[in-house]
Amino acid sequence: MSFLGKVWAIVVKDLAAELHTREMVSAMLVFSVLSLLIFSFALDLRGAMARAAAPGVLWATVAFAGTLGLSRSLTRERQTGCIDGLLLAPVDRSAIFFGKALGNLIFMAVVEIVLLPLFSALFDASLLRPGMLLVTALGMVGYATVGTLLASIAVNTRAREVMLPVLLLPLAIPLLIAAVQATSGLVEGASLGEVGGGLRLLVVYDLVVVAVSLLTFGYVVEE
Amino acid sequence: MAAGLTTVMIQVRDLTKAFGPRTALAGVDLAVEARELVALVGPNGAGKTTLLRILATLTRPTSGEVRIAGLDPARAGEAVRRRIGFLSHRTLLYEDLTAEQNLRFYARMYDLTDEAARVRELLERVGLTERWHDLVRTFSRGMQQRLALARAVLHRPRVLLLDEPYTGLDVEAAQALTGLLDESAGEGCTTLLTTHDLERGLALGGRIVVLSRGHVVYDRPQEETDPATFHETYLELVN
């Protein structure tokens, strides 16, 4: 089986496991909705303020919900020593990484698909623009990639899942800034060209973290 | 002694493994020939698990030489992994998948061409055909170990590495394991297993190697080991 075939087999495995339990995605969704509510109440978001805050609240929610999914995904591998099972097989370590990262990306995407219309309705901000697809995709690729790498580290510490937000969020700052700015621009009616600055940042960020993660993942999983 | 390197399936020379200041293996020499069964016994902390994990390519040694079927795991990792099967007291199974999904996944990871047939065959061999569609989470410990066994031999490995495989097994599972070991030996497998249970080690009928504090302190074939006195000898060796 080819490299891509094995990557896909790992993705399918994660999807199948999630289909059986539905724990991860439901937790992420519930958390996201609660987060939305809390932000709305705490900041008393109404009218113009709500529209202005929508991009920030959206991406903050995605970031926090993301850590839930990432932790869960990597904890699954650790529980019965499954990561050893993967390492024992004649599989390229980068295939394992891509498989896990892609799976995490898909779960985040599922949550996002539900969130965008919900946010649009509640914040009276049209987040369902064509440009949003690109911004969302670029943002999630970066987050899922560096998140998978750091989650692999975090689940092997004493603090476990709690360590992930501590490790991940400071590194996600450039991504969040770029994503929020680009989303803001699009919500206010700008074209994709006009939010080019943010898009460029996202692309550079994605390239850097994918490269670094690929180079270092092997060192995380192999003793 | 071996005529050529290829008949020695597991070769370990002056193997050391240190975890910071703590030395787990302090110069281990071991050679296991094709079709041999070696029972590695020793007290907890002797380094048995560490040695097995190094052979299974899960851990890298600090120094020394390792060859599996003549291949160096550091250079030919993938080739080595195709030839080894590993079983530990952890099942290495995905609890949120069914028995069949677990085996099919690993079959894909090992590039098996006869995926469906092989999975069916093994489920039958370990007596789990009826539960193929159930989540591993719902299995008893014994059933999980049987499935783990199936996973370990799925890709027809030439070398079997088993770390305390009998721990926590019920009678059925223990029988399945012993049966499998016999079958594998028949099919030409080389087996290295660890256990802290002396009786079990002696009953398996292969070679006995005693590991203590990171050293090999005893290495004799079954025939030369008198079960009656071995217990005493063992206690002397490890203290």
Add this chain to the structure above:
Amino acid sequence: MGEKRGVLGLVLASAGAAALMAALGMVFLYAPREATMGDVQRIFYFHVASAWVGFFAFCVTFLAGIGYLVRGERRWDILALSSVEIGLTFITMTVITGALWARPVWGVYWTWEPRLTISAVQLLVYVAYQMLRASVESPERRARFAAVYGIVAFATVPLSWFAIRWWRTIHPDILTGGEGMAFTPRMSHTLVVSLLAFTLLYATLLRQRIRLERSSDALALLRARQPTN
């Protein structure tokens, strides 16, 4: 051998002490009083110098991380952890001096202007690194994980810098936008000496920290070899 090491340490410490005294002298006596901000501006030299060391120390950790992953030798890990500890101290000073400077100049202790923000981000990353190290029991794993995190984190810090600056060009900070300092040659001299002094200070502290860790290792090794404990 021990003697040679002792000499290097002495030279380093002396040079560092001398440079620090020179810097202090220059900051308070040689550098001019700044036109708009007054004497408060003098903190700028220490602020920039500690920011420089904070970043440099992180750079060292990044390289030490690569060294460890490639070589697997403990001394790379010792370098990494020592540099982080010292860097963390300096970056904390950067944030504090930044706040002390901000208050009289802008009227607030904190503002999300680029330089302050990036120091805060670096501080958070340093703290995360330390928390990671504290949370892993196995020394080998700790070194490996820390090395990987140091590498990934360092890769994103320049990205953070650009992102924050870009963000602030779109939404300038009302308070700090348009601020500038009248820079004179005397100020440049003072700054250079301050940078040099702080760098020497970093090197001295680093060396001490490395020696401390090595002694700690030796002790652990002796303890591990004890037959009864």
